[in-house]
Amino acid sequence: MEELVTPQSPLDKRWLTEAVRLREEHAGPLDDQEANRRARQQGGDLAARIETRALWLAERDGMSTALRHWKQGARLALLALMLAAVLSGAGLGLAALGDGLRPVNVFWALGSLLGLNVLLLGGWALGFCFAGEHGATLGRLWLWLSERLARDAKAAQLAPALLVLLQRPRLNRWLLGLLVHGLWLLVMLSALAMLLALLAARRYGFVWETTLLAAEPFISLTQALGALPALLGFAIPDEALIRASGATQPALDAARQAWASWLLGVVLVYGLLPRLLLAALCLWRWRQGRERLALDLNLPGYAQLRDALMPSSERIGVQDAAPEHLPHFEAGQLDSASTGALLVGLELDDQRPWPPALAAGISNAGVLDSRESRNKLLEQLSRFPPARLAIACDPRRSPDRGTLALLAELARNAASTRIWLLPPQPGETLDADRLSDWHEALERLGLPYADTSPLTWLEHGHD
Incomplete structure (x- = not known):
């Protein structure tokens, strides 16, 4: 037995x-x-x-x-x-x-x-x-x-x-x-x-x-x-x-x-x-x-899962090799030769102008502010993982568990990820303790972050 x-x-x-x-x-x-x-x-x-x-x-x-x-x-x-x-x-x-x-x-x-x-x-x-x-x-x-x-x-x-x-x-x-x-x-x-x-x-x-x-x-x-x-x-x-x-x-x-x-x-x-x-x-x-x-x-019960798990086209476009694993994450089936850069905003309010001016090689994924938008982006990333992904976050919000889990999931679907902690708007102040909470949480996750614009990194792959 x-x-x-x-x-x-x-x-x-x-x-x-x-x-x-x-x-x-x-x-x-x-x-x-x-x-x-x-x-x-x-x-x-x-x-x-x-x-x-x-x-x-x-x-x-x-x-x-x-x-x-x-x-x-x-x-x-x-x-x-x-x-x-x-x-x-x-x-x-x-x-x-x-x-x-x-x-x-x-x-x-x-x-x-x-x-x-x-x-x-x-x-x-x-x-x-x-x-x-x-x-x-x-x-x-x-x-x-x-x-x-x-x-x-x-x-x-x-x-x-x-x-x-x-x-x-x-x-x-x-x-x-x-x-x-x-x-x-x-x-x-x-x-x-x-x-x-x-x-x-x-x-x-x-x-x-x-x-x-x-x-x-x-x-x-x-x-x-x-x-x-x-x-x-x-x-x-x-x-x-x-x-x-x-x-x-x-x-x-x-x-x-x-x-x-x-x-x-x-x-x-x-x-x-x-x-x-x-x-x-x-x-x-x-x-x-x-x-x-x-x-x-x-x-x-199994036959009806075929279309969802084995789509007729696993990928549209260039077929690339397997990915390298990201630090502190279980990386998925990423492409080590993936190209392209993607900028996405996470729960940004309407008072902040978005998106910023982007170079020709940078794609805009919009703002994730609903369950549907998050699932849609994750589905897209699972099929077309970008080489560089920048996620803009408003550090005035608390880094709750749901937000951190979403950041981790997005990072698993990109070859390289950077979190952009947006600066305050003119006339606004930023709570230093809350910004420190963001830094500590991201360091625990092993995600690199920056308080300055990552657009140069997105365009060229370096600062």
Whole structure:
């Protein structure tokens, strides 16, 4: 089960992607303009872009945190089921042998140790061959406990997303099989350990009893069941000892040891080893399938993203090489050979004349004063990143988090950026403390700034 909770694994990423799809399917499209822009900048095929978009939305909306909480709940639920399995196995071993005051009916003890295990194993085999599903009840219990222990409302789509993701390649059968066989393996290990402890600490006598049957069926059954354990060195009571055990309780220590060895061997070979082998098979198939896990791009929720994430023309104009990374920023797919200079104003009032006189090589992007204008410019920059970008800011305004986040996003989409802190208009005064706040905030971001006009830098690339 540990493979399921590996941090930042490919399974986690596809899981979150599927959860975002289900959320949009039930609650409608999310505000994804920024996510789409980042996905296009990241590049790759459609599946990679859909994943990048979904991971950004999941991080923004708290679904990544919810996934961590869900996985913590899943671990706790698994620990609870493992503890219940260990206690159940110990209870089976104790009930099979009793307190030692009365002789142990070997076949009754064997039935109590292996009966339910064999019946459920047969049910698993039938369900696997004909229905393709097994362990559904135990799997639903684990998912239910995981959700209850997660206690995060944003995790509502995570369990359905995991089921949908695993059902298409039929990986759920192997994961549930690993859960079922792993828990039964713990049950049988615990039962075997309890048997060993009781047989080592108490003196037990063994008999078999019947009213209707003769001794021959018990002799044949005992020898047949003991044939495979005998290959591993476990003892088989001989025919005389088996007949004697049917009439009375043999007092010989050799008889007790033979029956005890036979019982331990049968439980090991027919109870523990099949579960161990099946758990190993399910783990192997789970790991194989997990490596090949992929999104189904034909689903409506993914197909409709193709136009937004894979536009028919990724770029109109000159195709340039990849960019260099800006200091302190995760640069996008910028062009190291990009040309052109761009001047933009950020929330400037109407009293300030704008734009200033610009040289022929400098473009004017206007003033960003609304959500629509910001998104439009970011969309343009993601397609046509300029070599030099100057952003004019009014230092009379406070450098709030929203403004600084926008400056950082604009800077990611340009090869080189400079912040222009505009001087006050004639007759106005500038608060020195607020200007200092701007300087400190921009220095923390790693953005160069100037109190003087950057128009020469925009035109020539230097001052």
